[in-house]
Amino acid sequence: MTQAAAPAVAPATDRTRVRRAADRGRYDTDTLHSIVDAAYVCHIAFNDDTGTHCIPTACWREDDHLYIHGSNGSRMLKVAAAGTQVCVTITHIDGLVLARSAFNHSMNYRSAVIYGVFERVPNEHKAARLDAFMEKLAPGRSLEARPGDENELAATTMLRISLEEAACKIRTGGPHDDEGDLSREVWAGVLPMAVVAQTPIPDGPMNHLPDYVAKWAAA
Amino acid sequence: MTQAAAPAVAPATDRTRVRRAADRGRYDTDTLHSIVDAAYVCHIAFNDDTGTHCIPTACWREDDHLYIHGSNGSRMLKVAAAGTQVCVTITHIDGLVLARSAFNHSMNYRSAVIYGVFERVPNEHKAARLDAFMEKLAPGRSLEARPGDENELAATTMLRISLEEAACKIRTGGPHDDEGDLSREVWAGVLPMAVVAQTPIPDGPMNHLPDYVAKWAAA
Numbered sequence: 001m002t003q004a005a006a007p008a009v010a011p012a013t014d015r016t017r018v019r020r021a022a023d024r025g026r027y028d029t030d031t032l033h034s035i036v037d038a039a040y041v042c043h044i045a046f047n048d049d050t051g052t053h054c055i056p057t058a059c060w061r062e063d064d065h066l067y068i069h070g071s072n073g074s075r076m077l078k079v080a081a082a083g084t085q086v087c088v089t090i091t092h093i094d095g096l097v098l099a100r101s102a103f104n105h106s107m108n109y110r111s112a113v114i115y116g117v118f119e120r121v122p123n124e125h126k127a128a129r130l131d132a133f134m135e136k137l138a139p140g141r142s143l144e145a146r147p148g149d150e151n152e153l154a155a156t157t158m159l160r161i162s163l164e165e166a167a168c169k170i171r172t173g174g175p176h177d178d179e180g181d182l183s184r185e186v187w188a189g190v191l192p193m194a195v196v197a198q199t200p201i202p203d204g205p206m207n208h209l210p211d212y213v214a215k216w217a218a219a
Numbered sequence: 220m221t222q223a224a225a226p227a228v229a230p231a232t233d234r235t236r237v238r239r240a241a242d243r244g245r246y247d248t249d250t251l252h253s254i255v256d257a258a259y260v261c262h263i264a265f266n267d268d269t270g271t272h273c274i275p276t277a278c279w280r281e282d283d284h285l286y287i288h289g290s291n292g293s294r295m296l297k298v299a300a301a302g303t304q305v306c307v308t309i310t311h312i313d314g315l316v317l318a319r320s321a322f323n324h325s326m327n328y329r330s331a332v333i334y335g336v337f338e339r340v341p342n343e344h345k346a347a348r349l350d351a352f353m354e355k356l357a358p359g360r361s362l363e364a365r366p367g368d369e370n371e372l373a374a375t376t377m378l379r380i381s382l383e384e385a386a387c388k389i390r391t392g393g394p395h396d397d398e399g400d401l402s403r404e405v406w407a408g409v410l411p412m413a414v415v416a417q418t419p420i421p422d423g424p425m426n427h428l429p430d431y432v433a434k435w436a437a438a
Contacts, residue, residue: 045264054264
């Protein structure tokens with residue numbers, strides 16, 4: 001995950017330049033896409049006349065946009081669709097980093113912060129985008145489940161935001177201890193964690209087991 | 220996780236009342252504490268003169284406050300310490316809910332949204348609060364690792380926010396399909412997921428294995 005090799009998403013802007021632990025900043029497209037694609041949800045910060053909010057919602061990526069959707073009645077979607085500036089953040093926690101001193105404790109993580117404005121996905125494109133979302137989660141399923149009908153699609157707001165103004169921040173590896181602490185008698189290292197698939201729970205008896213369920217069960 | 224049994228955190232305010240899928244709203248202390256205590260990080264939304272931001276950071280709870288800390292140089296901590304209204308959100312994803320129709324797909328999750336203003340934790344209380352944080356992550360470790368010295372504590376900003384204005388939202392269980400879709404030949408159910416401890420990675424040879432590392436390895 002080096003910064004030099006991959007093409008830049010965009011030059012870091014004043015908002016996206018990582019300042020704290022700046023060596024953890026990443027601005028290349030491959031890193032950004034890998035962090036976004038590993039996520040089931042993002043957190044969306046926005047401001048309205050009642051204050052600043054931070055709401056989690058499902059998301060997926062196609063090409064250079066992140067997509068979200070939900071009920072037409074959602075406050076967040078209404079505010080976001082109106083062109084309000086938002087900040088979309090995705091975070092994966094990979095481990096606790098235990099150093100020999102309290103001060104040097106840390107976490108391993110991968111995060112992406114995206115700034116911009118959402119735009120509406122037109123009605124005629126919603127069905128294809130939802131199929132793409134389902135294919136990401138469960139390849140082949142968009143051909144099995146009943147697709148949304150006209151009313152269901154009309155009740156759904158879908159928005160997308162460009163990934164152009166974005167920055168990632170990544171920490172990997174073990175603790176960075178001060179020289180004077182290295183001889184201290186205390187366990188140091190990483191306690192890693194990961195999101196792991198658990199046993200599928202069928203909703204009643206099922207006549208067939210699609211590949212994506214078998215794979216989930218085997219993970 | 221019933222709403223009726225536990226004492227209310229606070230009456231839902233205009234900001235915290237869950238409107239979309241209102242039956243998923245929870246306002247009791249036990250639910251809020253369990254969601255916060257299961258989290259390693261929260262997302263903090265705040266507004267400054269460059270816009271709206273959403274930044275992940277480590278957090279822990281003591282009694283009725285959520286705590287965060289970091290470098291004095293952190294923009295987020297400076298803005299939050301200045302009394303800016305923030306929204307702190309914690310989200311756990313528990314599974315993908317696959318319904319027989321595309322429209323009824325969902326996710327199982329537990330989320331908490333906290334509104335308010337951070338306050339500074341005074342210098343003389345930082346060490347004890349950091350010990351409590353470390354004890355939560357690794358019981359016994361605060362007696363082993365070198366504690367923060369005067370300079371390290373002085374370089375650390377610690378803030379806390381009351382959990383008083385908060386709301387949780389939880390979805391559990393299988394898909395809710397429309398009657399007309401139930402006979403459709405498609406797998407339906409839940410693909411659960413969980414954050415799972417992975418094998419500890421020691422930073423070089425270690426002379427002893429503390430309980431919290433052994434437990435992590437066995438999880």
